[in-house]
Every structure is written in structure tokens, then in C-alpha cells.
Amino acid sequence: MQSVTYFYREPRKTGVSIEGIFRLVKDCLKGKVEIKEFYCDPALSRYQNTMLAGKHADVINHITGDVNFLALGLRGKKNILTVHDMGHYDTLKNRSKLHFLIYKLFWFQLPLKYVDIVTVVSKFTYNKLTEYFNFPEDRIRLIYDPVKPIFQYSEKTQLHNVPRILMMGTGVHKNLNGLLEAAKGRNVHLDIIGWPSDADTAKLKDYGIAHTLYSKLTDEEVYTRYKECDIMFMASFYEGFGMPIIEAQSVGRPVITSNIGAMKEVAEDTCLLVDPTKPEEIGAAIDRLINDRGLYNEVVQKGLKNITPYQYEIIAQQYAEVYEELSRL
Incomplete structure (x- = not known):
């Protein structure tokens, strides 16, 4: 041995x-x-x-x-x-x-x-x-x-009346500001895992964005957040890999991610790809998934096929x- x-x-x-x-x-x-x-x-x-x-x-x-x-x-x-x-x-x-x-x-x-x-x-x-x-x-x-085996498929039969968008991490490179600009004026709820900066916290308040903050979660608690969310957001400026993309896809949630670097590599055509520097593209992707259940289901099914190598x-x-x-x- x-x-x-x-x-x-x-x-x-x-x-x-x-x-x-x-x-x-x-x-x-x-x-x-x-x-x-x-x-x-x-x-x-x-x-x-x-x-x-x-x-x-x-x-x-x-x-x-x-x-x-x-x-x-x-x-x-x-x-x-x-x-x-x-x-x-x-x-x-x-x-x-x-x-x-x-x-x-x-x-x-x-x-x-x-x-x-x-x-x-x-x-x-x-x-x-x-x-x-x-x-x-x-x-x-x-x-x-x-991908950890705890992240198992959980069918989403119906979106929340106020769609919930999950974001993992709040470092500058994670692009929380881009999500906040996209969420401004939209009827969505953000579930944010991490510690937003004072500037981001102030913007959440000023924009009147419904949100819940989480930190120090166990894998089981993270899995719950994936199941509860309607959309996973990971349009970062930089990632070495992008595991939340695969985790969310394993649970059966569509992902909005960046059209650059490792995120594009991991996602290929199984996510909605956006320019992370353009909140208007992020917002448009959110609207498409919320308003088109056929597209929503199509992205979920592509994600479930994408997870095999992981x-x-x-x-x-x-x-x-x-x-x-x-x-x-």
C-alpha cells in the first residue's frame, strides 16, 4: 500500500x-x-x-x-x-x-x-x-x-413570491456591489453568506434591498441555504475554481456567473454568463430566470449534467x- x-x-x-x-x-x-x-x-x-x-x-x-x-x-x-x-x-x-x-x-x-x-x-x-x-x-x-456529497439534488417546485438570490462570500473580488446595483429596484431577497463591508451594508440600507446575512455556517447549514434559494449568484471578478457553481448545480439551482476565467471554464454553457463589471447584465439575467420558468428548468438540467466530473x-x-x-x- x-x-x-x-x-x-x-x-x-x-x-x-x-x-x-x-x-x-x-x-x-x-x-x-x-x-x-x-x-x-x-x-x-x-x-x-x-x-x-x-x-x-x-x-x-x-x-x-x-x-x-x-x-x-x-x-x-x-x-x-x-x-x-x-x-x-x-x-x-x-x-x-x-x-x-x-x-x-x-x-x-x-x-x-x-x-x-x-x-x-x-x-x-x-x-x-x-x-x-x-x-x-x-x-x-x-x-x-x-463536490461534497452532502449537496444533493432538491427539486424546486415553485419560486418564492420574492425570489431569493444566494451569494457566497463578500470579498471585493466576489462582486457584491455588482449584485447590489443589479438588485436595486427589483423585488428580490438576497441571502448573503459573509461579512459585507460598511459601504455595502450602507448600500443595502439605502437601496432598501431585502436581505439576510449569514456567517460561520456548517456544511449542513450551507446546504439549507442552497435549497432555500431560487438563484445562485457568483459573478466574481476572479476565482481560482468556483466550487459554489458546482454545489448549487448539484442541488438543482440555476447559477449566474462571470464570463471570464475559471468561472467560465467550470460553467461552460450550463449557467447564465454575464460581464461582472456590468450590473445591467446581472439584472437582466436575474429577470430572465425569474420570468421564464422554461429557461430556469433548462439551466437546472444543464447544471445537473455538468457536475459529473466533480x-x-x-x-x-x-x-x-x-x-x-x-x-x-
């Missing part, structure tokens, strides 16, 4: 998307691959965690994301690095040149010297990795993120094949 150690960032109560992905993979590969886990210690420096990671090196080591620098402590071993997105890299270079150079060196330039295979979760990230760092394409594997059994098998490939090197 192959032996692999997963290397994670420090334990956390929220924002555990990476950990959730690889726990699914681990559970699915039980009895086929022996998987151990290493978590960074928040009480230690990055240097100390890097040295500690080296002491836990296995036959195969998989850095699961967000702690790329750990590869420096695993030099000489068989290593895999998963890169989920390049969003922080792309935005940091416009904010702080010094921080950008440090991040570039310790998250990418040096770690990439000590890994054998990089897995990416979208062709969008694949292209950026090769463009920015000229990383050999024959050492990159495209493996999508898996089933966790398929994703786990793809990782198993990478481990097998690496074991032969």
Missing part, C-alpha cells in the same frame, strides 16, 4: 475548503492508500514549520495548498503541490512590491524547484502557472475540486493515479 502524508496549513474553524477537499479524498482512498496528516503549528514560525515538516516527510508528500513554502523542508523527497488559484499573487503585485517579491520567492519560485508534480484545479490556473513561472507542462496535472470518487481516483505515477519515479 502506498504511503502519503498530507501537509496542511494551521488548523482553523472556518475557511476550511482545502481541508474538506482532501478529507474527502482521504476517506475515498481508505484501504488503498495510507494517508497521514501534518498540520502547521500556528505557534511556530514558517521557518520552524518548514523544518518540522521535513521531520514528517513520507515516501510521498502532498502539500495540499496555501503552505507552498513547506516544500523547502521536503527537499530530496517525492513531492506534490496543489495550487488552487493565483488570486493573491495577481493582486499582491499591485499592492506591495516588497511583499509580492517575498511571496513570489517563497510560495512559488523556490517551492517549485522541489516538487515533482503540481496539481491545479482549473485550466485557468494551469495557464497562469506556466505563464508566470514557465513550469513544465508535463509535470502539471489538472484535477478539479470535488464527483469525489472520480477526483480521489485521479489523485491515486498521481501517487502511483510518483511512486514509479
Whole structure:
């Protein structure tokens, strides 16, 4: 049986998307691959965690994301690095040149010297990795993120009298402002998971937009929000993948998403695609789904077909094949 150690960032109560992905993979590969886990210690420096990671090196080591620098402590071993997105890299270079150079060196330039295979979760990230760092394409594997099995289909027989639109996340790149401008003057209710900025909160009040705010939800509570909503909104300016698209489609809800980057890649023709910089396009997409039940049902059915490649059994098998490939090197 192959032996692999997963290397994670420090334990956390929220924002555990990476950990959730690889726990699914681990559970699915039980009895086929022996998987151990290493978590960074928040009480230690990055240097100390890097040295500690080296002491836990296995036959195969998989850095699961967000702690790329750990590869420096695993030099000489068989290593895999998963890169989920390049969003922080792309935005940091416009904010702080010094921080950008440090991040570039310790998250990418040096770690990439000590890994054998990089897995990416979208062709969008694949292209950026090769463009920015000229990383050999024959050492990159495209493996999508898996959808959690809790997100099961739930038929929507009738829309709410005041249609409910769900939005996941409130960072600037999520484009809450675009949704608020689109919702202005429309009879809709926004379910927002996250912490809107003071400016967005003021706009919600000024525009008189009906809304409910949620935070720190469990998977079960998120599933409830998907079931309760009529439309999922994810027209972000940037995403490394866009898992809420697949989750909403799994539950049977139509999605409005961006016509750019990884979102367009994941959605293809199974969502309503909009320019995220144009609230009028977002508003028009909302109106189309609310007023045309035939279109609504068509988008739902396309979404249910789109989710097949993202089933966790398929994703786990793809990782198993990478481990097998690496074991032969």
C-alpha cells in the first residue's frame, strides 16, 4: 500500500475548503492508500514549520495548498503541490512590491524547484502557472475540486413570491456591489453568506434591498441555504475554481456567473454568463430566470449534467493515479 502524508496549513474553524477537499479524498482512498496528516503549528514560525515538516516527510508528500513554502523542508523527497488559484499573487503585485517579491520567492519560485508534480484545479490556473513561472507542462496535472456529497439534488417546485438570490462570500473580488446595483429596484431577497463591508451594508440600507446575512455556517447549514434559494449568484471578478457553481448545480439551482476565467471554464454553457463589471447584465439575467420558468428548468438540467466530473470518487481516483505515477519515479 502506498504511503502519503498530507501537509496542511494551521488548523482553523472556518475557511476550511482545502481541508474538506482532501478529507474527502482521504476517506475515498481508505484501504488503498495510507494517508497521514501534518498540520502547521500556528505557534511556530514558517521557518520552524518548514523544518518540522521535513521531520514528517513520507515516501510521498502532498502539500495540499496555501503552505507552498513547506516544500523547502521536503527537499530530496517525492513531492506534490496543489495550487488552487493565483488570486493573491495577481493582486499582491499591485499592492506591495516588497511583499509580492517575498511571496513570489517563497510560495512559488523556490517551492517549485522541489516538487515533482503540481496539481491545479482549473485550466485557468494551469495557464497562469506556466505563464508566470514557465513550469513544465508535463509535470502539471489538472484535477478539479470535488463536490461534497452532502449537496444533493432538491427539486424546486415553485419560486418564492420574492425570489431569493444566494451569494457566497463578500470579498471585493466576489462582486457584491455588482449584485447590489443589479438588485436595486427589483423585488428580490438576497441571502448573503459573509461579512459585507460598511459601504455595502450602507448600500443595502439605502437601496432598501431585502436581505439576510449569514456567517460561520456548517456544511449542513450551507446546504439549507442552497435549497432555500431560487438563484445562485457568483459573478466574481476572479476565482481560482468556483466550487459554489458546482454545489448549487448539484442541488438543482440555476447559477449566474462571470464570463471570464475559471468561472467560465467550470460553467461552460450550463449557467447564465454575464460581464461582472456590468450590473445591467446581472439584472437582466436575474429577470430572465425569474420570468421564464422554461429557461430556469433548462439551466437546472444543464447544471445537473455538468457536475459529473466533480464527483469525489472520480477526483480521489485521479489523485491515486498521481501517487502511483510518483511512486514509479
